[in-house]
Amino acid sequence: MFGKLREKLKAFVKRVEENVEREEEEAKKKGLLDRLIQVEIKEKDVDEALDELELELLEADVALEVVDALREKIKERLVGKKVRIGTDKAKVIEEAVKEAVLEILRPEREVDLLEEIKKSEKPYVILFVGFNGSGKTTTIAKLAHWLKKNGLSVVIAASDTFRAGAIEQLEEHARRVGVRVIKHDYGADPAAVAYDAIQHAKARGIDVVLIDTAGRSETNRNLMDEMRKIARVTRPNLVIFVGDALAGNAIVEQARQFNEAVRIGGVILTKLDADARGGAALSISHVINAPILFVGVGQGYDDLRPFDEKWFIERIFGEAEA
Ligand SMILES: Nc1nc2c(ncn2[C@@H]2O[C@H](COP(=O)(O)OP(=O)(O)O)[C@@H](O)[C@H]2O)c(=O)[nH]1
Ligand SMILES: [Mg+2]
Structure with missing residues (x-):
């Protein structure tokens, strides 16, 4: 059930995680790490990954307007977010994606x-x-x-x-x-x-x-x-x-x-x-x-x-x- 969507969203999390890890590596190389306790997720860390996700979601039958809304919501949550060095970045990124998906799914009116x-x-x-x-x-x-x-x-x-x-x-x-x-x-x-x-x-x-x-x-x-x-x-x-x-x-x-x-x-x-x-x-x-x-x-x-x-x-x- 939902295998494709699962696979694509997980792949997105992984791509962003790799980008953020690269930021951390670069900071290390520049010798900044001593003073650095967190890295910030930048726009460039998510933009390309989002482009890819967009196509994949369309392939997984997500409606265009929902793809757009999801993109906005994920970006809003990720860009500028600070992740502590050494913490599980995938978890932080996944949390943002989850929240965005929840917001799309949550109806304005609940029906009991x-x-x-x-x-x-x-x-x-x-x-x-x-x-x-x-x-x-x-x-x-x-x-x-x-x-x-x-x-x-x-x-x-x-x-x-x-x-x-x-x-x-x-x-x-x-x-x-x-x-x-x-x-x-x-x-x-x-x-x-x-x-x-x-x-x-x-x-x-x-x-x-x-x-x-x-x-x-x-x-x-x-x-x-x-x-x-x-x-x-x-x-x-x-x-x-x-x-x-x-x-x-x-x-x-x-x-x-x-x-x-x-x-x-x-x-x-x-x-x-x-x-x-x-x-x-x-x-x-x-x-x-x-x-x-x-x-x-x-x-x-x-x-x-x-x-x-x-x-x-x-x-x-x-x-x-x-
Ligand atoms: N696997 C599966 N088949 C279902 C499900 N709901 C309906 N079907 C099958 O879909 C077919 C069409 O269902 P039907 O109720 O006659 O559709 P209707 O034309 O909209 O009334 C039937 O063979 C159902 O058994 C479901 O949740 N899972
Ligand atoms: Mg019928």
Whole structure:
């Protein structure tokens, strides 16, 4: 997981460390070391290393604006920093990089989903959006399972009325996690299905409605228009964008599009168990200004992990192999 990002950031730390060590050597040669107890990290020690890092991050699927922001933040922290002679320079440099990454990841708004659901009027409605194959239906089953484990009742709206087999696939997942599905026939209006599910939940005091949607639309209707209509009819408490981490930078663009149509409040990234790069995870919340709520780390119903920045940082910089 995130192997590439890990490798590149570590390589950057090493390059800067070498430069700072060279500064120390030069000071020694000039006989300055007696009086010197610390070396200062200079702009030239980081600039070239940052140029290289920039390219590598783009290769690792980090979005351009995030690369720029990261560059600024790392530079801000490193240039002018004084490192005591004989201390572990790599550690000091790594700390600066970690802080910069944390700042990129930390959302402006934290969302505590269980808290929000508990304090909201019933039912709490979550609309799931994302392209075909991104993992929406699987993720809905996982989330339903997680919500049930946390003592909440759930109903699912089968609003993907377009893709062949979508309703049966959802019903099978729902059966396995023990949750009811509200459905119409294929070709039905997805907004009407979602509306019925909400009425059903209201009538029975169900806590949460999860709305599954199609990732592609009929040729005569635009996907974004369809999402707008569902949102208009159902007034969801939360719109979750589900993105396939393997699609890399493309999902950042997808999220941007959906975000313009229906304001995204949270992100779930799937298939992180197979993600070699990690750039999308680093980029997405910064770009659309919404937190990553969970990550999918496998195909089982328990393979949904609440996301937090510290866990991500540990995958990147920690001892545990990513
Ligand atoms: N390895 C892995 N596969 C996943 C994950 N989430 C979803 N998938 C798989 O991705 C495929 C598409 O998922 P689906 O839920 O049908 O996507 P949808 O079209 O957005 O509804 C399925 O084969 C899922 O099993 C995950 O976290 N890890
Ligand atoms: Mg689906």
